[in-house]
Amino acid sequence: MKKSLLINGEWIGTDQYTTLYSPFSGEAIAEIPTATEKETNQAIEAAYQTRNQMAKMPAHQRAKILESLSQLLEQKAEEAAQILALEAAKPITTAKSEVFRTIETYKFAAEEAKRIHGETLPLDAAQGGEGRIAYTTREPIGVIGAITPFNFPMNLVAHKIGPAIAAGNTIVLKPASQTPLSAFFIAELLQEAGLPNGALNVVTGSGIVVGDQIVSDERVNMITFTGSPNVGIDIRNKAGLKRVTLELGSNAGVIIDKGVDIDKIISRCVTGAFSNQGQVCISLQRVYAHEEIYNEFVEKFIEATNKLTVGNPLDPETDLSALISSNDIHRTVEWIREAREGGADIATGGEVTGNILYPTVILNAEPSLKVSCQEVFAPIVLINKVRSIEEAFELVNDSRYGLQAGIYTENVHTALDAAEKLHVGGVMINDIPTFRVDHMPYGGVKESGFGREGLKYAIEEMTELKLVVWNRN
Incomplete structure (x- = not known):
């Protein structure tokens, strides 16, 4: 299966292609075009030339295109899930869930x-403002460069091109190298849904060539990126005065207070730790359990973990499958080894078969270990004992990251303290930090990035505020 770039409504080939392999089986699944500066420039120019057409398109027409896209995706949901399972080794049940979320997004x-609108301002509240009328409008920002990751290749693309189209912008999309098939699939559906030629351009290739050109080109008005902090910081440094939204790393924590019904939360916590092989920005990586319930929680968590089914992503029974690459296997095995040598206990897991790392539970891990302080992005979870909730707050906050955190407690005062004291973008009371629905504001603090996704909030990022003042004097 040989794929093509989408530039100005046409599917075009390139001189070079790379073979895309299944992370699970290692089999070749597609030939992916490698764009050069020439094709990237053509894609940016197409978006630039189409920006006025999109800006003038009425809101009802932009809405209709997006509604048509969601209907087409609903009709082809099974095919879309198969693509995700194939290119990302995402268990098919999880893949179907992502497709459903994408439709909703x-x-x-x-x-x-x-619903994109401004507000009126009472200028006579200020001296000298009498006899004047003021209002604001929101205008599309122009060309948006979108760079997306492999872990939710369909829904995280939707979180960039959905609000961009809604706001009347044009897009140059660079999907992750391992998961371009889902992006091409959506692009085909958008053509069918009536999106004008040039409004969406999909360019695959090297981050150094394609990504850098998108970030540095003056015709691109905004960069929206989801990925690693190192790349995000590099983008920020190169973007100049462009608007930038960055969704970066995390090592999300949950606090388990004494008095909590452990049986009620175990399944949810296991799902939070191991869904999509832990390759989720808000995957549950650190658990801080109160000493009064610690032993019960650990015992029941390990028992539930050992019941998970590991195997072929296309099998509906599979809970966990392969990590995205062999490099991630080598990295995580090395981190587990460091943890063991650093005095931590590997309570279960740690074994590898092919590109599959079995779900791993680590106890008594020091905060300085890589599995504690960095983002594992793998099926690894730490469970640590705390003497007090205040200690747990400090440990959750003792991180370079701050995307989301959760707390389970029966005490309303403790819950309110958590909401106030946890230094993160989102606090989940009586839930895991892995909770997300697609219209809520989503983003973090510290090295987790800045700006917010979630459709209404992303549109605010993707529009410019204009003030209009009428002088009636």
Whole structure:
């Protein structure tokens, strides 16, 4: 299966192609075009030339395109899930869930397209403001460069191109090298849904060539990126005065207070730790359990972990499959070895078969270990004992990251303290930090990035605020 770039509504080939392999089986699944500066420039120019057409398109028409896209995706949901399972080794049940969320994300985008508005301002509140009328409007920012990761290749693309289209912008999309098939699939559906030629351009290739050109080109008005902190910081440094939204790393924590019904939360915590092989920005990586319930929690968590089914992503029974690459296997095995040598206990897991790392539970890990302080992005979870909730707050906050955190407690005062004291973008009370629905504001602090996704909030990032003042004097 040989794929093509989408530039100005046409599918074009390139001189060079790379073979895309299944992370699970290692089999070749597609030939992916490698764009050069020439094709990237053509894609940016197409978006630049189409920006006025998109800006003038009525809101109801932008909404209709997005509604049509969600309907087409609903009709082809099974095919879309198969693509995700194949290119990302995402267990098919999890893949179907992502497709469902993607459909909903585009529906939210369609709805928000009709709600982009400003406000009136009472200028006579200031001396000298008498006899004047003021109001604000929101205008599309122009060309948006979108760079997306492999872990939710369909829904995280939707979180960039959905609000971009809703706001009347044009897009140059660079999907992750391992997961371009889902991006090409969506692009085909958008053509069918009536999106004008040049409004969406999909360019695959090297981050150094394609990504850098998108970030540095003056015709691109905004960069929206989801990925690693190192790349995010590099983008920020190169972007100049462009608007930038960065969704970066995390090592999300949950606090388990005494008095919590452990049986009620175990399944949820296991899902948070191991869904999509832990390759989730808000995957549950650190658990801080109160000493009164620590032993019970650990015992039941390990028991539930050992019941998970590991195997072929296309098998509906599979809970966990392969990590995205062999490099990630080597990295995580090395981190587990460091943890063991650093005095931590590997309570279960740690074994590898092919590109599969079995779900791993680590106890008594020091905060300085890589599995504690960096983002594992793998099926690894730490469970640590705390003497007090205040200690747990300090440990969750003792991190370079701050995307989301959770707390389970029966005490309303403790819950309110958590909401106030946890230094993260989102606090989940009586839930895992892995909770996300697609219209909520989503983003973090510290090295987790800045700006917010979630359709309404992304549209605010992707539009410029204009002030209009009438002088009636």
